[in-house]
Amino acid sequence: MDALLGPAEPAHHHLAYGGRIARTQRHLLLPALHAIQDRVGWVSRGALEYACRRLSIPPAEAYGVVSFYARFALTPRGAETVHVCDDIVCQLAGATPANGAHGVNCLGLCDRAPATLVERAGESPEEIQTPPIRGARRGTSRLLRRVGVVDPESIESYREQGGLVALRKARELGPDRVIHALIESGLVGRGGAAFPTGRKWQSVAIAPVRPHYLVCNADESEPGTFKDRVLMEGDPFAIVEAMAIAAMSTACEKGYIYIRAEYPLARMRIENAVARMRAAGLLTIEVEVRRGAGAYICGEETALFNSIEGKRGEPRNKPPFPVQAGLFGKPTLVNNVETLVNVLDVVNGEFTDTRLFCVSGNVLQPGVYEVPMGTPLRSVLIDHAGGLPPGRTLQAVLLGGAAGSFLTPAQVDVPLSFDATRAIGATLGSGAVIVFDDSADMKRALLRIARFFRDESCGQCVPCRVGTKRQEEILERLLGSPNGDSRADVMLLSDIAQAMRDASICGLGQTAASAIGSGLTQLKVLNG
Amino acid sequence: MAEMVGVLIDGHAIDVAEGSTILEACRFLQIETPTLCQLDTLTPVNACRVCVVELEGSRVLVPACSRKVEAGMKIRTDSDRVRHSRRVVLELLGSSVDMSLTSQQVHRWMDAYGARPDKFGDVATVAQPVKIDNDLYVRDYSRCILCYKCVEACGVDAQNTFALGVAGRGFEAHISTEFDTPLPDSACVYCGNCIGVCPTGALMFKSEHDMRAAGTWDEARQTVTETVCPYCGVGCMLELRVQDNTIVKVTSPLDSSVTSGHLCVKGRFGFQFVQRRRH
Numbered sequence: 086m087d088a089l090l091g092p093a094e095p096a097h098h099h100l101a102y103g104g105r106i107a108r109t110q111r112h113l114l115l116p117a118l119h120a121i122q123d124r125v126g127w128v129s130r131g132a133l134e135y136a137c138r139r140l141s142i143p144p145a146e147a148y149g150v151v152s153f154y155a156r157f158a159l160t161p162r163g164a165e166t167v168h169v170c171d172d173i174v175c176q177l178a179g180a181t182p183a184n185g186a187h188g189v190n191c192l193g194l195c196d197r198a199p200a201t202l203v204e205r206a207g208e209s210p211e212e213i214q215t216p217p218i219r220g221a222r223r224g225t226s227r228l229l230r231r232v233g234v235v236d237p238e239s240i241e242s243y244r245e246q247g248g249l250v251a252l253r254k255a256r257e258l259g260p261d262r263v264i265h266a267l268i269e270s271g272l273v274g275r276g277g278a279a280f281p282t283g284r285k286w287q288s289v290a291i292a293p294v295r296p297h298y299l300v301c302n303a304d305e306s307e308p309g310t311f312k313d314r315v316l317m318e319g320d321p322f323a324i325v326e327a328m329a330i331a332a333m334s335t336a337c338e339k340g341y342i343y344i345r346a347e348y349p350l351a352r353m354r355i356e357n358a359v360a361r362m363r364a365a366g367l368l369t370i371e372v373e374v375r376r377g378a379g380a381y382i383c384g385e386e387t388a389l390f391n392s393i394e395g396k397r398g399e400p401r402n403k404p405p406f407p408v409q410a411g412l413f414g415k416p417t418l419v420n421n422v423e424t425l426v427n428v429l430d431v432v433n434g435e436f437t438d439t440r441l442f443c444v445s446g447n448v449l450q451p452g453v454y455e456v457p458m459g460t461p462l463r464s465v466l467i468d469h470a471g472g473l474p475p476g477r478t479l480q481a482v483l484l485g486g487a488a489g490s491f492l493t494p495a496q497v498d499v500p501l502s503f504d505a506t507r508a509i510g511a512t513l514g515s516g517a518v519i520v521f522d523d524s525a526d527m528k529r530a531l532l533r534i535a536r537f538f539r540d541e542s543c544g545q546c547v548p549c550r551v552g553t554k555r556q557e558e559i560l561e562r563l564l565g566s567p568n569g570d571s572r573a574d575v576m577l578l579s580d581i582a583q584a585m586r587d588a589s590i591c592g593l594g595q596t597a598a599s600a601i602g603s604g605l606t607q608l609k610v611l612n613g
Numbered sequence: 614m615a616e617m618v619g620v621l622i623d624g625h626a627i628d629v630a631e632g633s634t635i636l637e638a639c640r641f642l643q644i645e646t647p648t649l650c651q652l653d654t655l656t657p658v659n660a661c662r663v664c665v666v667e668l669e670g671s672r673v674l675v676p677a678c679s680r681k682v683e684a685g686m687k688i689r690t691d692s693d694r695v696r697h698s699r700r701v702v703l704e705l706l707g708s709s710v711d712m713s714l715t716s717q718q719v720h721r722w723m724d725a726y727g728a729r730p731d732k733f734g735d736v737a738t739v740a741q742p743v744k745i746d747n748d749l750y751v752r753d754y755s756r757c758i759l760c761y762k763c764v765e766a767c768g769v770d771a772q773n774t775f776a777l778g779v780a781g782r783g784f785e786a787h788i789s790t791e792f793d794t795p796l797p798d799s800a801c802v803y804c805g806n807c808i809g810v811c812p813t814g815a816l817m818f819k820s821e822h823d824m825r826a827a828g829t830w831d832e833a834r835q836t837v838t839e840t841v842c843p844y845c846g847v848g849c850m851l852e853l854r855v856q857d858n859t860i861v862k863v864t865s866p867l868d869s870s871v872t873s874g875h876l877c878v879k880g881r882f883g884f885q886f887v888q889r890r891r892h
Contacts, residue, residue: 130792143775143800144791152780152789159792380782397779402659402679544759544779544786546662548698551705554784558736577733584701587674587694588662595673 485514549594714814
């Protein structure tokens with residue numbers, strides 16, 4: 086921990102300055118906790134209290150933070166921990182955590198299902214992800230053109246493959262014209278909310294309060310979603326280049342990339358890319374790579390800010406919006422990985438409205454595919470992902486991950502656009518496409534989604550904290566018993582769903598019932 | 614002087630000071646709005662969501678307790694959507710927490726919104742044994758609705774002691790000291806300000822807890838004597854709750870300009886000398 090925080094202040098110094106220096110480092114709580122766990126495998130009381138002293142954090146508050154994040158262990162365990170994903174996609178692939186292993190929510194390795202992540206603590210800690218099964222096939226790639234082609238650790242290779250052109254061009258254009266180009270392009274955020282990117286950049290650029298912060302949201306945790314991982318692992322310099330453009334255009338003075346804990350390779354590659362871009366003088370602001378700690382909710386932008394600040398990842402109420410008061414209460418530009426990579430092509434004048442979709446489940450070629458907006462879902466499933474295994478028929482598609490909704494075989498001709506999906510009550514969400522053939526147990530999938538939300542709810546607001554628990558309980562009763570009063574239970578679920586959608590603080594609670602609701606109406610899971 | 618902002622609530626046009634919350638505007642119009650986690654002396658956390666209202670142009674309902682008024686807002690406080698969410702929030706809480714010691718007002722809201730917490734059937738609750746680890750107050754977290762008030766009062770909103778925090782996540786989230794250590798080993802200074810703000814009886818004077826257990830607690834027989842704390846020169850306003858000529862509990866009014874309802878360990882618990890009677 087001292088390697089991270091530097092040597093401890095002498096005691097007399099700490100007293101003389103009232104711990105002021107320690108307090109300015111408060112935001113380093115999560116990195117400090119990771120340092121502890123990387124070294125000894127879990128967070129002991131003594132270690133936590135030492136972190137509290139070094140960072141001037143009350144122990145009760147720090148305990149609240151450690152116990153919030155699923156990745157931190159508060160009880161002694163061995164150096165090696167095996168995380169076995171048993172989420173929707175890996176469950177389809179037959180994952181069942183064996184004795185001693187530990188079942189976790191989606192690891193973002195759905196194209197390799199069933200997936201695991203091994204964490205090994207020690208002098209030189211290791212994290213080992215399930216290796217790729219085969220090179221994923223990719224469509225007419227604009228966003229993915231360098232993935233698998235470029236050496237992801239070399240800036241020279243990146244330059245040879247057409248990298249760094251956009252940054253030079255952006256510097257020539259200047260902030261105003263870059264933002265204007267973004268607005269003109271019609272690019273909208275790829276994280277799920279689809280907010281116009283140019284308008285967001287403009288709001289931060291003109292915000293009078295200083296400093297401005299830049300945050301790249303790489304906490305991709307929606308089950309069935311792994312596009313940002315593929316981009317970060319395969320083309321990390323593109324993301325850092327886009328951040329350099331963003332920082333210049335919106336006058337940000339400091340940047341962060343918040344990468345989910347389950348992506349060690351992506352984190353390593355991004356750290357390397359940041360260091361090399363800094364060394365080459367191409368990235369003029371300091372960019373810190375932050376590691377999540379196992380909390381889906383931290384993909385919500387305001388929860389992500391709290392997490393960077395070293396707090397529990399509880400979402401904040403909006404307004405104020407991040408562009409007004411975000412990270413550390415200052416104007417903050419927060420963009421998803423895929424959105425940032427698109428910025429390069431906007432600046433280069435090569436932007437076309439394509440999107441990445443992550444296809445997984447019962448298909449022959451799971452992977453990330455880039456298709457123009459409006460491409461029919463069927464084309465993605467068959468032309469890109471190779472269709473279903475031989476002899477199987479389609480049962481359902483879960484579009485948008487756990488926060489999305491189920492489509493029936495009759496609906497797979499829907500064009501993948503915001504309007505067309507909305508018209509059938511679905512959403513593109515994060516671009517997750519999970520395919521279920523006729524062999525899939527849909528009841529089990531629905532129950533897994535209910536468990537996911539109960540597990541990932543932050544617990545702050547009542548509709549989500551108790552609602553996700555009740556949803557799971559009632560669904561278990563409904564799908565488990567052959568002669569329960571199913572009509573009454575379906576009514577109860579829809580009652581809870583409406584309150585969660587209307588009254589929850591953040592998007593997690595607001596969408597926690599949507600897949601289950603659509604599953605109950607669209608799929609034949611109910612008796613009678 | 615603050616600028617005035619015009620809003621429309623349930624069809625009533627009203628001008629309120631800029632920076633006011635929707636809740637304040639509703640109170641001005643005497644529109645009753647249920648609240649659980651809100652207290653005038655604490656920063657709003659908008660966690661309970663029972664105060665939600667419908668705001669025209671907003672996809673979701675907004676919390677009245679923390680949302681500031683903006684010119685031209687059109688708000689409905691009694692639409693079907695609002696009533697639905699308020700009812701379900703009360704039901705979800707009532708199904709997981711023992712709310713029997715909440716104020717009469719809360720029970721009235723339960724009736725008014727038609728909340729039936731038993732409708733979910735046999736479901737998980739936060740029931741657990743009462744924590745009795747000191748002579749001054751007890752913690753019964755089976756009554757805790759996680760309104761965050763005690764954490765705020767223990768933290769920057771009043772006491773700056775930081776003995777309590779929220780730990781865990783989701784349905785397992787709970788109020789806790791570090792590693793659930795007993796209060797005497799924690800940072801607690803026994804100011805009792807957490808008891809002062811607790812809306813559900815989860816935090817309670819040990820005297821009250823013992824009397825309730827013995828069946829001798831009887832609010833109808835209690836009188837309230839207002840006085841000023843005799844200990845130091847600050848002059849905190851005290852309300853001595855007296856039953857059978859014995860002080861059973863000490864509070865301070867929320868609207869007292871000296872205390873805002875908060876006291877210290879002496880004012881809150883140091884009353885035994887008053888009743889040291891000579892025999």
